[in-house]
Amino acid sequence: MPHQEHLPQAGGELAHRGGVRGAPARAAFLIRRGWLAPLLAVLALLLAGPAPAAAGELLELARAQAVRGGWHDAAPPEAGWQAVGLPDNWAVRWPSHDGVVWYRFTWQHAGDAPAALMLAWINMAGSVYVNGIELHRDASLLEPLTRSWNTPRQWLVAPALLREGENTVLVRVAGMAAYQGGLPPLLVGEPAQVQSRYEEELLWRHDLPLIAMAASVVIVLLFGGLWLMRPRETAYAWFALMSLAWLLFEFNHLATSPWPLAGTDAWQALNTSLLVFFAAAFLLFVLRLRREEGAPLVEAAIWLAAVLAWADLWSLPRTGMAAHRALWSSVAAAATATAAVGVFAVRWPVSSRRERTLLLVLMLIVLAAAAHDLLVFLQWLPGTRYYAGIASCALLVALAVLLARRFTQALRETEQFNARLIAQVEAAKTELRDTLERTHALKLMHARAHERVALASDLHDGLGGMLVGSIASLEHASQPVPQDRILAMLKDLRDDLRLILDATGQQPGLQPLDDVIAPLRHRLGTLFEANGVVCRWHLLNVGDLTLTASLNIGVLRFLQEALTNVLKHSGARRADVYVTRTRTHLRLDVRDDGRGFAVESAGDAPGNGLRNMRTRAERLAGVVQWQSRPGRTVVTLLIDLLSAR
Structure with missing residues (x-):
C-alpha cells in the first residue's frame, strides 16, 4: 500500500529541527523501570519516529504552497495557490482530485557553497525543479505511475544553480486522492548532513x-x-x-x-x-x-x-x-x-x-x-x-x-x-539365535530319526521285498536252483543295497527316471515271471524326465512296494504298471487282477507296506489312492513336480 501522509504539522515556513530530549531520553527512562523496559523502549522509539537533528544542521521546510493541475500540465497555474503544511495528503483538501499538485518551497541561501536537497518520498510520482531547472523526473508521470512513495531521494545542487538570497524549489506530484497523494517536508542543508539523513531513510x-x-x-x-x-x-x-x-x-x-x-x-x-x-x-x-x-x-x-x-x-x-x-x-x-x-x-x-x-x-x-x-x-x-x-x-x-x-x-x-528399537532388535536377534540353535539341534535329532525311518522303510521296501521274492522263488522251485541263479539274486540284493546307500547320501544332480526304473523292471520282471505272474510296464512321456536322487528313489520304492504287495498278497495273475508324465505332474498306477482288499480298513491292516506307501507319498509331496474290488485293484500316486523336492 502506498505510504500514508497526514494533516499539516504546526510550525513556521522554515522549521529548524533541534537537539531536544525526545524518544532516546524517554527510552533511557524506561530502561530503568524494570524487565519490561526494553520492550517499552522499542515501542517508544517506533511511535516517536527518528530523533531530531542538532540545531542549525538542517532546514526542514515543513510548509509550502500548493495548487492543483492536470495530468498533462507542464507548468503550474498562475492562480489558486494556497499554503499547506507538510507532510501533505491532498485527499483531505481535494477529496476527489486525481492528477497533479504543484508544491512550491522557498528558502534563503548565502555564499557560494553547494546545497543538498532531500525528499523522503513522493506519492505517487513526481519531478523536481530548482530555480526553474529540472533536477529530477520519475520514469512515468501518467498511469501506470512510477511508485516513488517508498524511495527516498537526494540531490546535490551545484552553486551555479543557486541564487544569493531566495531560492525556489518546485515539485510536481502526480497521484490520486484514493491513494493519499502528497509530499513530505523538504530537507535543505549541508551535503554531508543531508547524506546522513538520506542513509537513515534508505535504511x-x-x-x-x-x-x-x-x-x-x-x-x-x-x-x-x-x-x-x-x-x-x-x-x-x-x-x-x-x-x-x-x-x-x-x-x-x-x-x-x-x-x-x-x-x-x-x-x-x-x-x-x-x-x-x-x-x-x-x-x-x-x-x-x-x-x-x-x-x-x-x-x-x-x-x-x-x-x-x-x-x-x-x-x-x-x-x-x-x-x-x-x-x-x-x-x-x-x-x-x-x-x-x-x-x-x-x-x-x-x-x-x-x-x-x-x-x-x-x-x-x-x-x-x-x-x-x-x-x-x-x-x-x-x-x-x-x-x-x-x-x-x-x-x-x-x-x-x-x-x-x-x-x-x-x-x-x-x-x-x-536406538531403543535397535537395542530391542539386538536382544530379539540374540534370543532368536538361541532359539534357532535349539531348533537346529532338534532338527538334527529329527533328521537322524527321519533317516533311520527312511532307511528302515527302504530296507523293508527294497531288501525286504527282494528277500521275500528270493525266498519265495527258492521255496517254490520244483528242482534245485542253479548256482548262477542264486548268484544273480545276490547281485540284485547288492544293487538294491547300493541304491539305498546312494539315496541316503543324497547325491547331487539330476538323474533320468528311465535309468532308475530299468533295473527295477528287470529284477521284478524276472521275479514275477518265476512266480507265474504277467507284469507289463507302460511309460508315457518320461523319456526326457530327470529327477533328483531322493525323488527317483521315492518313485522307485513306491513302485517296488506296490508290486511286492501284488506278489505277496493279491494272488493276481496279471499286473500293469503305468508311469505317465503331464505338464506339471507325474502319475504312477499299479493295477492287478487279484482278490482285492477292503480299502476302508487298509490302515488297520498288519504290516508296514501300506503305511510306508502313504508316508513315502507325503515325503514326495504326493497323494496316494487305493481302489479295490475282487478282480481289480488300482494303487495311484500323483506327484506335483513343481513342489516336490
Whole structure:
C-alpha cells in the first residue's frame, strides 16, 4: 500500500529541527523501570519516529504552497495557490482530485557553497525543479505511475544553480486522492548532513525491508522443503505459504512500478489481497499447529471470508477502493493479531520459559508496530514510516527457529526411539539365535530319526521285498536252483543295497527316471515271471524326465512296494504298471487282477507296506489312492513336480 501522509504539522515556513530530549531520553527512562523496559523502549522509539537533528544542521521546510493541475500540465497555474503544511495528503483538501499538485518551497541561501536537497518520498510520482531547472523526473508521470512513495531521494545542487538570497524549489506530484497523494517536508542543508539523513531513510525504507524479504525467502524454502519431506506436517506448509504471502506483500516497499499489472488500482487490490491471504494462512498455521477440534469448520469460515474480501477488492470501482482497502486491511490486521495470540497459547514441546518470554516480547512488538502502521495507514496517527514488516520478520524468524527446534526435537525423539528399537532388535536377534540353535539341534535329532525311518522303510521296501521274492522263488522251485541263479539274486540284493546307500547320501544332480526304473523292471520282471505272474510296464512321456536322487528313489520304492504287495498278497495273475508324465505332474498306477482288499480298513491292516506307501507319498509331496474290488485293484500316486523336492 502506498505510504500514508497526514494533516499539516504546526510550525513556521522554515522549521529548524533541534537537539531536544525526545524518544532516546524517554527510552533511557524506561530502561530503568524494570524487565519490561526494553520492550517499552522499542515501542517508544517506533511511535516517536527518528530523533531530531542538532540545531542549525538542517532546514526542514515543513510548509509550502500548493495548487492543483492536470495530468498533462507542464507548468503550474498562475492562480489558486494556497499554503499547506507538510507532510501533505491532498485527499483531505481535494477529496476527489486525481492528477497533479504543484508544491512550491522557498528558502534563503548565502555564499557560494553547494546545497543538498532531500525528499523522503513522493506519492505517487513526481519531478523536481530548482530555480526553474529540472533536477529530477520519475520514469512515468501518467498511469501506470512510477511508485516513488517508498524511495527516498537526494540531490546535490551545484552553486551555479543557486541564487544569493531566495531560492525556489518546485515539485510536481502526480497521484490520486484514493491513494493519499502528497509530499513530505523538504530537507535543505549541508551535503554531508543531508547524506546522513538520506542513509537513515534508505535504511528504513529500503535496506531493512530488503533484509526482511531475504529472511522470508529462506523461511519459505526451508519450511516448504520440510513440508515436501513430511507432507503430513501441514503446519509447515501453511507457515511457508504465510511467509510467501508476507514476502510478496513486503515487495510493495521495494517496487517502483506496478508492472506487470495495468495500473495503480490493480496494484492496490493485489497488495491488499496478499495481506488478506497472509492473515488467512497465519490463522490456518495456528490451527494446524494446535490441532484444534472442529478446525475444518473454522478453516472453511476463514476461506469464505478471504474469498469475499478478494471478490470485493477486485470488483470495486476506484472511488470505493480507499474505504474498502482500509476495511479489509483492518480485518486482516485483527485476524493476524488473533493468530499471534493463538501462537503464544501453543504449548511448544521444546520451548523453555525463556523462549516463551522471548516469543511474547516479539509478538507484543509486532502487535505494537502493526497497530502503529494501521493508525498511520488510516491517517489517525502522524508518521512517514512503516515498521510492521521489519518487526514481523523478527517474529517469523523466531517462529521458524521454534518450528525448526520442534522438528529437530522430533528427529531426536525418532533417533532415541530407533536406538531403543535397535537395542530391542539386538536382544530379539540374540534370543532368536538361541532359539534357532535349539531348533537346529532338534532338527538334527529329527533328521537322524527321519533317516533311520527312511532307511528302515527302504530296507523293508527294497531288501525286504527282494528277500521275500528270493525266498519265495527258492521255496517254490520244483528242482534245485542253479548256482548262477542264486548268484544273480545276490547281485540284485547288492544293487538294491547300493541304491539305498546312494539315496541316503543324497547325491547331487539330476538323474533320468528311465535309468532308475530299468533295473527295477528287470529284477521284478524276472521275479514275477518265476512266480507265474504277467507284469507289463507302460511309460508315457518320461523319456526326457530327470529327477533328483531322493525323488527317483521315492518313485522307485513306491513302485517296488506296490508290486511286492501284488506278489505277496493279491494272488493276481496279471499286473500293469503305468508311469505317465503331464505338464506339471507325474502319475504312477499299479493295477492287478487279484482278490482285492477292503480299502476302508487298509490302515488297520498288519504290516508296514501300506503305511510306508502313504508316508513315502507325503515325503514326495504326493497323494496316494487305493481302489479295490475282487478282480481289480488300482494303487495311484500323483506327484506335483513343481513342489516336490
